[in-house]
Amino acid sequence: xxxxxxxxxxxxxxxxxxxxxxxxxxxxxxxxxxxxxxxxxxxxxxxxxxxxxxxxxxxxxxxxxxxxxxxxxxxxxxxxxxxxxxxxxxxxxxxxxxxxxxxxxxxxxxxxxxx
Amino acid sequence: xxxxxxxxxxxxxxxxxxxxxxxxxxxxxxxxxxxxxxxxxxxxxxxxxxxxxxxxxxxxxxxxxxxxxxxxxxxxxxxxxxxxxxxxxxxxxxxxxxxxxxxxxxxxxxxx
Numbered sequence: 564x565x566x567x568x569x570x571x572x573x574x575x576x577x578x579x580x581x582x583x584x585x586x587x588x589x590x591x592x593x594x595x596x597x598x599x600x601x602x603x604x605x606x607x608x609x610x611x612x613x614x615x616x617x618x619x620x621x622x623x624x625x626x627x628x629x630x631x632x633x634x635x636x637x638x639x640x641x642x643x644x645x646x647x648x649x650x651x652x653x654x655x656x657x658x659x660x661x662x663x664x665x666x667x668x669x670x671x672x673x674x675x676x677x678x
Numbered sequence: 679x680x681x682x683x684x685x686x687x688x689x690x691x692x693x694x695x696x697x698x699x700x701x702x703x704x705x706x707x708x709x710x711x712x713x714x715x716x717x718x719x720x721x722x723x724x725x726x727x728x729x730x731x732x733x734x735x736x737x738x739x740x741x742x743x744x745x746x747x748x749x750x751x752x753x754x755x756x757x758x759x760x761x762x763x764x765x766x767x768x769x770x771x772x773x774x775x776x777x778x779x780x781x782x783x784x785x786x787x788x789x790x
Contacts, residue, residue, distance in 0.1 A: 595777050606684075606768055606781035607721075652720070656777035664709055664728070664777055670720040 565590045569653050569669035576643055576676050584638040584672045586627075586653035594655040596620075596629055596636040597666065601650045610638075610651070643676045650674070680705045682782035684769050689787045691763075699754045699785045701769035709772040710752035711779060714738060714765045721768065727752055756787065763789045 570585040588596065595614045599607040611620030613629035613636065620627050625640045636653060653669040682703045691697045701710065712724040723736030727746040741760025746752055752771075756763045766786050770779040 597778060599781075604784075604786075606682075606783045607770075607779075609778050609780065612778055658777075664772055665711075665723065665726065666777070666779055668721045 565594070565655060565657055565667045567653050567655055567667050567669040569651075569672050572650075572671075572673035574672060574674045576674070578645055578676055578678050579642045580676075582638070582640040582643045582647070582674070584651055584653075584674070586636045586638065586669060588634050588636065588653075588655050588667075590634075590655055590657075590667075594657065596627070597654045597656070598625070598627055598636070598638050599652040599654060601652065601671070603649075607652065643674070645676045645678050648674055648676045682769060682771055682780060684767075684782035684785050686785060687783065689785055691787070691789050693789055694758045695789075696755055696757050697763075697787065697789075699756065699767055699769075699787070701752045701754065701782060702750055703752075703769075703771045703780075703782075704750060705771060705773065705780065706749070707771035707773045707780070708749065710746070711770040711772075712736075712742075712744065712752070712754045713768040713770065715768060715784075716765050724754065724767075756789075763787060 566589045597612045598610040600610045601607045611622040613620040616631035618629045650671045652671045654666040658664040685700045711726040713721040725744040727733035743755045769782045
């Protein structure tokens, strides 16, 4: 079946450090892949997405590339800020547009950035 | 501005009472979803609806009920049959032809 595996947290970094959060998936067909961010006490926000192999999603300095050969979608940022402290979720889509669409979620990775 | 609203932000109930959480969207999205999130945990799908007057159980539907009488609204009732109702509840929606979900701000329910 479909599944998403994220690296366990918490991840603690100093400001301006390089960030990588690993995400690998198992899926049938050709899912779309997503990264969401959740700040404390809030709902989730879509951070970036990729809909086909070799696509790179990017937003706010974050990037992730859809690697079909390694079934991965790792999140990266070159220089993190304190304001990036949050929980990050990787997800993949199932179902067809208009029919039984759902997202399969990773467990989330907590990131804390220290000044 | 278009978006998803959930109310209230915080909700307190006594054990044994049913409680209904509101979710409204003005994005003209056809699909809507309810998730439960426990501290330090991921998201677990409770119910989802692809179209008006139709909905499906998610992974943890026991003790919950929903209705979808209007496209804009997808209320969730937490019944007294739900053994551990205290949690953070998130509503989301998806537009026609899309897969990405857009989330409301959540409702934190505490049952004592």
